[in-house]
Amino acid sequence: MKKIGIINSEISEVISKLGHTDTIVICDSGLPIPSHVRRIDLALKQGVPALLDTLSIVLEEMEVEASFIADEMERASPQFKRELEAVMKGIPVRTVSHEQLKRLTHEAKAVIRTGEFTPYANIVLQAGVIF
Numbered sequence: 001m002k003k004i005g006i007i008n009s010e011i012s013e014v015i016s017k018l019g020h021t022d023t024i025v026i027c028d029s030g031l032p033i034p035s036h037v038r039r040i041d042l043a044l045k046q047g048v049p050a051l052l053d054t055l056s057i058v059l060e061e062m063e064v065e066a067s068f069i070a071d072e073m074e075r076a077s078p079q080f081k082r083e084l085e086a087v088m089k090g091i092p093v094r095t096v097s098h099e100q101l102k103r104l105t106h107e108a109k110a111v112i113r114t115g116e117f118t119p120y121a122n123i124v125l126q127a128g129v130i131f
Contacts, residue, residue, distance in 0.1 A: 005060065005061050006057060006058070006060075006061055008040070008042070010038075010040045010110075011040055011058065011110075011112060012061075014038070014040070014109055014110045015058070015061050015062050017109070018062065018109060018127040019127065020127060020128065020129045021065075021126055021127060022109050022126075022127045023104065023107060023108045023109065023124050023125060023126050023127070024058075024062075024108055024109055024110050024111070024112065024124075024125050024127075025104070025105050025108045025110070025112065025122065025123070025124050025125070026051055026054055026055050026058065026111075026112045026114065026122070026123050026125065027051075027105075027111055027112070027113055027114065027116075027122040027123075028051060028113075028114060028116035028117065028118060028119075028120075028121040028122055029043050029046075029113065029114065029115055029116060029117060030117075031102070031105070031111070031113070031122050032102065032105075033105065033111045033113065034105055034106050034111075036106075037105060037106065037108055037109075037110065037111055038109065038110040038111070039110070039111055039113060040110055040111070040112045040113065041113045042054065042112060042113060042114055042115070043113050043114055043115040044115055045115055046115060046117050047115050047116065047117060048115040049114050049115055050114065050115070050116055051084075051114045051116035051118070051121045051122075051123075052080075052083055052084060052087055054112060054114050055084070055087055055123065056087055058112070058125070059087070059088075059089075059091075062125060062127065063127060063128040063129060063130050064091050064125045064126065064127065064128055065091070065092075065126055065127070065128030065129075066091070066092045066094060066126040066128075067088060067091055067092065067093050067094065067123050067124060067125050067126065068093075068094050068095070068096050068101060068104060068123070068124040068126075069081070069084070069093055069094075069095055069096075069101070069120070069122065069123050069124075070095065070096065070097065070098040070101045070120045070122065071095045071096065071097055071098070072097075072098045072119075072120045073095075073119075073120040073121070074095075076119040076120050077118050077119050077120055077121060080118045080121055084121075084123065093123075098120060101122060101124060104124045105124070108124065
């Protein structure tokens with residue numbers, strides 16, 4: 001049994017295989033996930049697990065050099081955006097249109113679906129390097 005870190009085998013595997021600039025997505029329960037992209041579905045019910053909880057745990061293991069969220073989050077979910085930026089702790093958070101964010105999912109190594117029900121609560125994480 002794994003002693004430390006993420007115990008979800010699929011998430012652990014995806015993170016361990018990431019190279020520099022590869023991306024993963026952590027999304028709410030409604031984001032369309034392209035059929036050719038690996039789906040890791042954690043959603044159990046509304047709000048479980050929360051996106052911010054999932055993000056916090058992923059950031060413990062993944063080196064992230066940049067991230068992308070939808071411009072629309074500021075208008076639709078401003079409190080959530082502030083909480084997300086606090087979790088990101090200095091990692092650049094760039095904004096793109098929601099349509100552009102959905103296009104970015106097509107290149108992701110995986111999409112982690114949460115039970116989040118907050119509008120536009122989706123984030124693309126771009127892998128950095130630790131050296």
